[in-house]
Amino acid sequence: MKMYVKIIFIAAAVILAGFLALLFNGRKIQVKTDKNVEGLSEELCEVLYLASLAPNSHNTQMWKVKVDTQNQTVVIGLDKSRRLPVVDPYDREMTISLGCYAGMLIEAFEAYGYECGIDYLSGDDYVKIRYNKVNDEILYDRIERIYKRHTDKSAFTDTALSNGQVNNIVLYDNVYYFPKGTEQFTYIKENMLAAVTQQSYDKAKAEELANWLRLSNKETVEKKDGLPAEQLGLSGVVKSMYYLTTTHDSAQKDSFAKQSINTASRQLNGCAGFLVITSGDSREELLSCGIELVRIWLSAVECGVSVHPMSAILEEEPYYSRIIQDLNLSKQPQMVLRLGIADNYGENAAIRRDLADYIIVEEN
Ligand SMILES: Cc1cc2nc3c(=O)[nH]c(=O)nc-3n(C[C@H](O)[C@H](O)[C@H](O)COP(=O)(O)O)c2cc1C
Structure with a gap:
C-alpha cells in the first residue's frame, strides 16, 4: 500500500475513534441508586426513593430522614453540610x-395506598409526615x-399554554401566571437576565456553583448528586465537549x-410564560410553598407543560426586594418557574444518592 494511502487510513481511524469516544462519553449516564435500607420493607424503600426524586436546589439533596416504623412517621431535617450558604x-x-421532599413523599405514599398527615416542627427537625396504609391498590x-x-x-x-393547561397549573390563590406579551412577563424576563448576569460574575457564587457541578461521568456516578451534564440538559457530542472543555x-x-x-x-426567549408562587417567609410557609410546588409541577407533567425554576431574580439584590411591589403582589414571590411546551417532554435523569446515606431507622 502506498504511504499516503496508509496515512489517510490512519488519520481516518483516529478521527473515527475520537468521534466514537465523544459519542460514548456523551451517552446518558445511569446512576444506580441503592434503594435498600436495613429495617425497612421493600415498599417503604420504594416510597422513600420516589420522594428523593423531588426537585431541590442545585440537586444537593439536603434532606436528613428518620423513619419510625412503629409510630409510622418520617421526620425530615436539613443536612447542614449540603447548604448553599453563599447563594441562599x-x-x-x-x-x-x-x-x-415532604410533598413528594406524600405523593409517593398516596400512590401506594397510604393516607398522610403533616406536622411542622421547630429546631433541627423541619417536618413530620404521618403515614397509614388504607388500601392495597x-x-x-x-x-x-x-x-x-x-x-x-x-x-x-413558541406554543402558548391553553386555558385548560393554565387552570390545571394555577392551583392556589397565591400562584400567578404571566404569559408572554404581558407587562409582568417582560418585567420578569428583563430582570431575570440582569440578575443572572450579576450572579454569574460574582466570584463567591461562581465558586459555590462550581463545587456542585459534576464534570465527568465518573464524578456523577461516584457522587450521585449535584449538577452533571444531564441536569443541565446536555447530551451527545455537546455533553462530551462540555466535559472535555470544563473544569x-x-x-469560575x-x-x-x-x-x-x-x-x-x-x-x-424560549418560553410561554412565568409562574410565580408567593408566600410568607416563615419556615412553615416556605415548607408549604415546596409542597405546593410539587403538586403544581406534577399537574404540569400531566398536561404536558415543561417546567424550569429560575431563581436568580430571587437570589440577587435589588431584584428580590423589588419584585413584590413591581408585580403588585400581596406576598413575596418564592419561586419563579419558566413554563412552556417542549419538543420532547423527557424524563427525570434520576441522579440521586443511596437511601442509606441519609435515612436512619429509629429503634423503639
Ligand atoms: C428551591 C429551588 C430552586 C431552584 N432554582 C433553580 C434555578 O435557579 N435554576 C435551575 O436551572 N434549576 C433550579 N431548580 C431546579 C433544581 O436544580 C432541580 O430540581 C435539581 O437539579 C433536580 O433536578 P430535577 O428537578 O430534574 O429532578 C430549583 C429547584 C428548587 C426546589
Whole structure:
C-alpha cells in the first residue's frame, strides 16, 4: 500500500475513534441508586426513593430522614453540610426544597395506598409526615408522573399554554401566571437576565456553583448528586465537549459566566410564560410553598407543560426586594418557574444518592 494511502487510513481511524469516544462519553449516564435500607420493607424503600426524586436546589439533596416504623412517621431535617450558604444564606431555598421532599413523599405514599398527615416542627427537625396504609391498590399513573417530572432547561417552542393547561397549573390563590406579551412577563424576563448576569460574575457564587457541578461521568456516578451534564440538559457530542472543555476552575472564569448568560437569554426567549408562587417567609410557609410546588409541577407533567425554576431574580439584590411591589403582589414571590411546551417532554435523569446515606431507622 502506498504511504499516503496508509496515512489517510490512519488519520481516518483516529478521527473515527475520537468521534466514537465523544459519542460514548456523551451517552446518558445511569446512576444506580441503592434503594435498600436495613429495617425497612421493600415498599417503604420504594416510597422513600420516589420522594428523593423531588426537585431541590442545585440537586444537593439536603434532606436528613428518620423513619419510625412503629409510630409510622418520617421526620425530615436539613443536612447542614449540603447548604448553599453563599447563594441562599437564610436557607430560603433549602426550606422550600425540604417542602418539596415532604410533598413528594406524600405523593409517593398516596400512590401506594397510604393516607398522610403533616406536622411542622421547630429546631433541627423541619417536618413530620404521618403515614397509614388504607388500601392495597397501587396507582401506577401517579408513580409514572413522579418519574417523568424533571427540570427542563431547554428553550421551549413558541406554543402558548391553553386555558385548560393554565387552570390545571394555577392551583392556589397565591400562584400567578404571566404569559408572554404581558407587562409582568417582560418585567420578569428583563430582570431575570440582569440578575443572572450579576450572579454569574460574582466570584463567591461562581465558586459555590462550581463545587456542585459534576464534570465527568465518573464524578456523577461516584457522587450521585449535584449538577452533571444531564441536569443541565446536555447530551451527545455537546455533553462530551462540555466535559472535555470544563473544569471546576474554568467554571469560575468569565468565559463560563458569558456562556451561562447566553444560555439564560435563550431560555428566557424560549418560553410561554412565568409562574410565580408567593408566600410568607416563615419556615412553615416556605415548607408549604415546596409542597405546593410539587403538586403544581406534577399537574404540569400531566398536561404536558415543561417546567424550569429560575431563581436568580430571587437570589440577587435589588431584584428580590423589588419584585413584590413591581408585580403588585400581596406576598413575596418564592419561586419563579419558566413554563412552556417542549419538543420532547423527557424524563427525570434520576441522579440521586443511596437511601442509606441519609435515612436512619429509629429503634423503639
Ligand atoms: C428551591 C429551588 C430552586 C431552584 N432554582 C433553580 C434555578 O435557579 N435554576 C435551575 O436551572 N434549576 C433550579 N431548580 C431546579 C433544581 O436544580 C432541580 O430540581 C435539581 O437539579 C433536580 O433536578 P430535577 O428537578 O430534574 O429532578 C430549583 C429547584 C428548587 C426546589
